[in-house]
Amino acid sequence: MIGLVTRRSMRARLGRNIFIALAITLGVAFVAGSFVLADSIRTTFDSLFSELNQDVDLEVRSVLATDNAQAQRDPVPASLADELAAIPGVAEVEPVLQRFAQLLDPDGEPVSTQGAPAIGAAWTGPTGISGVTLKEGRNPEGLGETAIDRATADRVGFEIGDPIDIVFDDGVRSFEIVGLVGLGSADGFGGATVATFDPATAREVLNAGDTYDAIDLRLDDGADAAAVARDIEALLPDRTEVVTGEQVAQEASDQINQFVSLFGNGLLAFAFVTAFVSAFIINNVFGITITQRLRELALLRAIGANTKQVRSMIIVEALLISITGTVLGLSHRSTS
């Protein structure tokens, strides 16, 4: 019987109930959505970094003097690259060097990156282990040659063989585009513009002198990573270290995760404001009908409904509305 009263009362207040369910839907969708968004950003970056570093077995870099993970590491001597290549068990050496390099379009205007960095980088070529892949043409060799990322080339209208001017910290230089590159299977680098040069050219144009940021290594199949690392350590100068590729990927992920958590918390705060507003709306909508509602409940009690019946009526109604709203909210965020 109380089921009949509940059904009728819910149908009679259908509009209000839909409204409340909608408010719950929004609140839940926002809260769930910000969790999911932060989570998917995190997974994207995690897989990006592990893809980037999947061929890197070891990295040689300078020791960080501070605990601040954001601090810039000192460069390492460029001569190390050849020394490392000579160590038994080392299959591939990839110098890491990244600096500011702003591309200019054919009109001489800077190519916009919408806030993403404009990067100039050293790249040994298609056999390298940096995660940079050749999409078209060939890898740059010597002064005057560069390979830029295909996403930017498509956007601005550059083609292989075109001349391009690039602004560095110490001035403008002209190059010929000999290749187009991407990151793994992607054509772009997440919005950044990237110009690559062979390592020696990179040192020159990026004004790095006789240094690299770090040196990545790939080992021979079956080589004993720990033993090789020990051999490497023996010839490393002071304040230089060798770490595994996984550790590098992990550190990069951790850094991004810190940022994503902040970002996620911001979203979550926003979502909770939405949920709070929803609650406020619900409260108001309920408030409007509360006198009528109380009268109805008092009447039911007066003519013999017991506390259990009245309570179950309220609970069933509240549960149905909030479950509907929650389910809608959860399913909505997964389709959006």
Added chain:
Amino acid sequence: MADTPTGTPTVAAAAGAVDARKTYGSGDAVVHALDGVTVTFELGRFTAIMGPSGSGKSTLLHCLAGLDELTSGSVFIGDTDLASLDDRRLTELRRERVGFVFQSFNLVPTLTADENIRLPLLLGGRDGDPVWIDTVIDTVGLRNRLTHRPSELSGGQQQRVAVARALASQPTIIFADEPTGNLDSTTGAEILTFMRRAVDDFGQTIVMVTHDPTAASYADRIVFLADGHIVDEMTEPTPDAVIDRMKRLGS
């Protein structure tokens, strides 16, 4: 209870109160809504309660029907002392032994007239006596309005549904608090006629609060209340006699 010297409910009593007191508030703001009321309502009779506004009529009715609790004293339905009942028993008593008709907001707005009439029975998981319910529906003349919602019924029709609901479970006693207070005199007279018939034809006991001497004259007996006391009584009332008595009490 048997020791109470005056007003001890007799065997034939449907309900009664013994030295019933009800106070609201405390300190300077204390209000004695009922200030020692002893009264008996006999089975199968129609009693009216009259008195000035604020004299405690509604309070008395609510306490008798188990909708409110006394501060001291006792009330009975049949020979059950309501103070001895826990919430579950009290609910059961309201559902099965008491009918209540309010001045307004008597019906659940989302249920049809028919469902409203059967509501107390259905709440108790009972179907009731179908022949009796048919009789009640015909008596109050609601046969062709059964599927209507309260919002589709006139005020008079809504009160008829409320009276039918009170009658449907064949309670020991029906309390009605100004059941015709919101109705014009013709519609009010119809409702009063139904209540009178319920007493005469079916032996129903009814206690009704009213301000209207004509309405009160439908009753077998009138109890006058003032400042929480019973101040007078009258049997076989006529409208004129009631008006006379009210004038005398007022002066």
